[in-house]
Amino acid sequence: MNKVEIKKEIVLNVAQDIFAQYGLTKTMIDDIAKAAGVGKSSIYYYFKNKExxxxxxxxxxxxxxxxxxxxxxxxxxxxxxxxxxxxxxxxxxxxxxxxxxxxxxxxxxxxxxxxxxxxxxxxxxxxxxxxxxxxxxxxxxxxxxxxxxxxxxxxxxxxxxxxxxxxxxxxxxxxxxxxxxxxxxxxxxxxxx
Amino acid sequence: MNKVEIKKEIVLNVAQDIFAQYGLTKTMIDDIAKAAGVGKSSIYYYFKNKExxxxxxxxxxxxxxxxxxxxxxxxxxxxxxxxxxxxxxxxxxxxxxxxxxxxxxxxxxxxxxxxxxxxxxxxxxxxxxxxxxxxxxxxxxxxxxxxxxxxxxxxxxxxxxxxxxxxxxxxxxxxxxxxxxxxxxxxxxxxxx
DNA sequence: TAATATATCGAACAAATTGTTCGAAAAATT
DNA sequence: AATTTTTCGAACAATTTGTTCGATATATTA
The missing domain is CATH 1.10.357.10 (Tetracycline Repressor, domain 2)
Incomplete structure (x- = not known):
């Protein structure tokens, strides 16, 4: 698993918890970014969009x-x-x-x-x-x-x-x-x- | 307890559950209104605002x-x-x-x-x-x-x-x-x- | 019943939020 | 040193959403 995949995994893990608590609409990209310890826009380096x-x-x-x-x-x-x-x-x-x-x-x-x-x-x-x-x-x-x-x-x-x-x-x-x-x-x- | 107070109580009860789950910012007036079974704007007949x-x-x-x-x-x-x-x-x-x-x-x-x-x-x-x-x-x-x-x-x-x-x-x-x-x-x- | 007061809501708006883009700057790799 | 990869701040566009307002329904009173 290379570096990008590891980071993706981290984002996915925190996103899982936040989505579980708030659902899709009430979860903000910035919630995920903050929890993952990265900038909001960096998320878009790993994923196309919120969905x-x-x-x-x-x-x-x-x-x-x-x-x-x-x-x-x-x-x-x-x-x-x-x-x-x-x-x-x-x-x-x-x-x-x-x-x-x-x-x-x-x-x-x-x-x-x-x-x-x-x-x-x-x-x-x-x-x-x-x-x-x-x-x-x-x-x-x-x-x-x-x-x-x-x-x-x-x-x-x-x-x-x-x-x-x-x-x-x-x-x-x-x-x-x-x-x-x-x-x-x-x-x-x-x-x- | 008159009618208005009863309605206020209902709104307050559903609001309590929703705030508990989502917190202040992630709770929308419409969430409360829908759960209370009233129109969004009717909420403002009972309360000044969200806070x-x-x-x-x-x-x-x-x-x-x-x-x-x-x-x-x-x-x-x-x-x-x-x-x-x-x-x-x-x-x-x-x-x-x-x-x-x-x-x-x-x-x-x-x-x-x-x-x-x-x-x-x-x-x-x-x-x-x-x-x-x-x-x-x-x-x-x-x-x-x-x-x-x-x-x-x-x-x-x-x-x-x-x-x-x-x-x-x-x-x-x-x-x-x-x-x-x-x-x-x-x-x-x-x-x- | 008519008149008045109370209660409800749809539609519209303004303000704020937020998903997404973009270019520039670090950091890593070659 | 050059190039590629990764990160992010700032800005933008689109959407969301809190709030207002006038109209309509419902209840109350005279």
């Missing part, structure tokens, strides 16, 4: 969430446990980025419809593929009996998203994991051979 | 903190327990208004030096008087041996403020109360007859 920084922050966040989820799935041995790992890891990661998540998907989603929508859509598709691949693996190894994996993963994702609100308001992670366990107990007995 | 709302919010907060502290002192039977009640109640109240407290006394204290300084000064004086009166009561009832109550209360207040940072960063209220207990154990044995 460019915001986009980079969001993309970094999304990528980190993806990586965490993938890692926890890979660490799980069986398809059943992979599914559980996916749900729990997703839940935890979302809680970690809850602040910026609120700004992106609630406060200001109207103004920046286009590219936020695209990021969201891409992310949703990636999750769908992930779940579908877990299900396929389960079918191949003979533990799941599913006719249409992509349909099943769609249903699973819809279910998870339906629980999002409940998870967002709860503070007891252990209880959430227990609830997830219960959910999957029912789900597994519906699809297991 | 007027901010000042009212701060004053309300300060007053509520004062009331809580006074109530808990009155509920305590002995001077020793009144002192303890003061410290613990103050600590808890400050934690409750921590968000707005940060904005008022950290982020923007330079811009609005004059009246924030005055509010702070008045509040400090009130606390000083409160502690002094508790000490006086203790002296009169013969449980405290103090030459100069106002000097002693000044020292106590300085001590409490010195602990503020530690309290602000800690999340374990029970531990904080235990620490306070220890502090007062020492203090009491120094001043008790």
């Amino acid at each position: 460019d920084i915001f986009r980079a922050v969001i993309e970094t966040q999304v990528q980190k969430v993806q990586e965490k989820i993938r890692a926890s799935i890979n660490a799980a041995p069986t398809p059943q446990e992979k599914l559980k790992a996916f749900v729990i890891s997703r839940m935890k990661s979302f809680r970690e980025v809850a602040h910026i998540y609120n700004h992106v998907f609630k406060d200001e989603y109207l103004k920046h419809y286009e590219y936020i929508q695209k990021i969201r859509k891409d992310y949703d598709q990636m999750e769908l593929d992930l779940v579908a691949s877990i299900l396929s693996e389960g079918i191949n190894s003979g533990v799941f009996k599913i006719q249409d994996p992509s349909l099943a993963s769609f249903v699973i994702m819809v279910g998870i998203k339906g629980l999002e609100y409940e998870w967002a308001t709860s503070t007891d992670i252990q209880k959430m994991e227990q609830d997830t366990e219960k959910l999957f107990e029912i789900l597994f007995h519906g699809i297991m051979k | 007027d709302i901010f000042r009212a919010v701060i004053e309300t907060q300060v007053q509520k903190v004062q009331e809580k502290i006074r109530a808990s002192i009155n509920a305590a039977p002995t001077p020793q327990e009144k002192l303890k009640a003061f410290v613990i109640s103050r600590m808890k109240s400050f934690r409750e208004v921590a968000h707005i407290y940060n904005h008022v006394f950290k982020d923007e204290y330079l811009k609005h030096y004059e009246y924030i300084q005055k509010i702070r000064k008045d509040y400090d004086q009130m606390e000083l008087d409160l502690v002094a009166s508790i000490l006086s009561e203790g002296i009169n009832s013969g449980v405290f041996k103090i030459q100069d109550p106002s000097l002693a209360s000044f020292v106590i207040m300085v001590g409490i403020k010195g602990l503020e940072y530690e309290w602000a960063t800690s999340t374990d209220i029970q531990k904080m109360e235990q620490d306070t207990e220890k502090l007062f154990e020492i203090l009491f044995h120094g001043i008790m007859k």
Whole structure:
């Protein structure tokens, strides 16, 4: 990582915190510049404009969430446990980025419809593929009996998203994991051979 | 409370939340108006300007903190327990208004030096008087041996403020109360007859 | 009901804010 | 020493936003 990339990283890190607290519109370039310890105009040496920084922050966040989820799935041995790992890891990661998540998907989603929508859509598709691949693996190894994996993963994702609100308001992670366990107990007995 | 006062109260309540989150400068009149469900210009029927709302919010907060502290002192039977009640109640109240407290006394204290300084000064004086009166009561009832109550209360207040940072960063209220207990154990044995 | 007072808001404006550009000056590299 | 890379102050343009004002709606009073 060369010098420019390091500086970019620094700016991105402070921008992440400030955006998380204030959102896109209420964050000023000078806020970021001051926090990063550089002049306001220097920011434009690294990024095209404010939205460019915001986009980079969001993309970094999304990528980190993806990586965490993938890692926890890979660490799980069986398809059943992979599914559980996916749900729990997703839940935890979302809680970690809850602040910026609120700004992106609630406060200001109207103004920046286009590219936020695209990021969201891409992310949703990636999750769908992930779940579908877990299900396929389960079918191949003979533990799941599913006719249409992509349909099943769609249903699973819809279910998870339906629980999002409940998870967002709860503070007891252990209880959430227990609830997830219960959910999957029912789900597994519906699809297991 | 008449209609105007009720509306003022509503505006003040939403303004409190928004100021707590964004601070004075980053809060827009329209944010408050939208949250209160009124037109932007209607706000000016109730308040002179933005700072007027901010000042009212701060004053309300300060007053509520004062009331809580006074109530808990009155509920305590002995001077020793009144002192303890003061410290613990103050600590808890400050934690409750921590968000707005940060904005008022950290982020923007330079811009609005004059009246924030005055509010702070008045509040400090009130606390000083409160502690002094508790000490006086203790002296009169013969449980405290103090030459100069106002000097002693000044020292106590300085001590409490010195602990503020530690309290602000800690999340374990029970531990904080235990620490306070220890502090007062020492203090009491120094001043008790 | 008519008349008066109270309450609300849209539109417009002035002032301030702030994202962005640009050229010059450091700092680093060749 | 020359050239390239990096940084930033100052200025500008565009936007934002606090505030005003007159008109309209709603409530009150006579």
